[in-house]
Amino acid sequence: AQKITQTQPGMFVQEKEAVTLDCTYDTSDQSYGLFWYKQPSSGEMIFLIYQGSYDEQNATEGRYSLNFQKARKSANLVISASQLGDSAMYFCAMSSRDSSYKLIFGSGTRLLVRP
Amino acid sequence: EAGVAQSPRYKIIEKRQSVAFWCNPISGHATLYWYQQILGQGPKLLIQFQNNGVVDDSQLPKDRFSAERLKGVDSTLKIQPAKLEDSAVYLCASSSLALQETQYFGPGTRLLVL
Numbered sequence: 001a002q003k004i005t006q007t008q009p010g011m012f013v014q015e016k017e018a019v020t021l022d023c024t025y026d027t028s029d030q031s032y033g034l035f036w037y038k039q040p041s042s043g044e045m046i047f048l049i050y051q052g053s054y055d056e057q058n059a060t061e062g063r064y065s066l067n068f069q070k071a072r073k074s075a076n077l078v079i080s081a082s083q084l085g086d087s088a089m090y091f092c093a094m095s096s097r098d099s100s101y102k103l104i105f106g107s108g109t110r111l112l113v114r115p
Numbered sequence: 116e117a118g119v120a121q122s123p124r125y126k127i128i129e130k131r132q133s134v135a136f137w138c139n140p141i142s143g144h145a146t147l148y149w150y151q152q153i154l155g156q157g158p159k160l161l162i163q164f165q166n167n168g169v170v171d172d173s174q175l176p177k178d179r180f181s182a183e184r185l186k187g188v189d190s191t192l193k194i195q196p197a198k199l200e201d202s203a204v205y206l207c208a209s210s211s212l213a214l215q216e217t218q219y220f221g222p223g224t225r226l227l228v229l
Contacts, residue, residue: 004157035217043204045158045220091157095218100171102148103208103218105157 002027002099004092006106013082014114020067021077021109023092032096034075035103036066039089048090051075079111087113117142119221121207127227133195136224140188140209146170147184148218149192150206158206164190197228 003026013019025034036048051059051066059066067076075094079086089110093103120139128134140147146165150158161180163171166187175182179198184190194201204225208218 037220042222043225044222045206045208047217047219050217093157100163101146101210101216102160102163102171103150103158105159107155107157 002029002032002094002096002104004094004104004106006092006109008109009107010110010112012112012114013079013086015084016081018078018080019082019111021079021090021092021111023075023077023106025073025075025092025094027073027094027096027098029096029098032094034066034068035093035095036064036075036077037091037093038086039091039108041088045091049077082113084113084115087111119207119209119219121205121221121224123224124222125225125227127229128197129229130199131196133193134197134226135191135193136205136207136226138190138192138207138221140190140207141219144209144211144219145187146210146216146218147190148208148210149182149190150208152204152206152223154203158204161192161205194226197226199228202226202228 005024032053034051038046049061065078089108092106095101149161152158164184182192204223206223207221210216210218
């Protein structure tokens, strides 16, 4: 069975600094995808970044990058140059063929950016 | 490109009443998902459609929840009768037919059962 673990319930970061949100996963499937979503207090889930299990390069999208370490089964999100608007819940998720590509989510990390 | 639309945004009902939620996916997206997000937790899949067929409904409490996808486009999720523990945010997402495609979410419906 697939499982996502996010061990940081809450994180603080100073504005303009970088922050890393941890995510580890467990799956026996060889082909899978890893996703990060942002959920502001308004409730919508905003897609941030995707990493495929066969991708050799770490994914990057603007200020977001995914530190993918396949052997350690980790997929940490790095946010560079934090902004006040980055304050939100962040969810790590995975999908795989074995799970019919439904998303399995972690419990989330609440990030608060301090001015 | 318009995103995933959901209505209503908020709903308050009493236990044992019924409620229905509506979702319109991104145009051309064949796959539609309904997730339930209880406060303080990550979303959990209730049901997954591909076009108008059900792919996965293993986590749907079928004694009270039902869902349909009309003509492979819009979808409705119904709860009848509602229980207190159904209080949650109900999120609809859609993705294209291609495998491993990103799911895009709607704004969600916040349900409070009193």
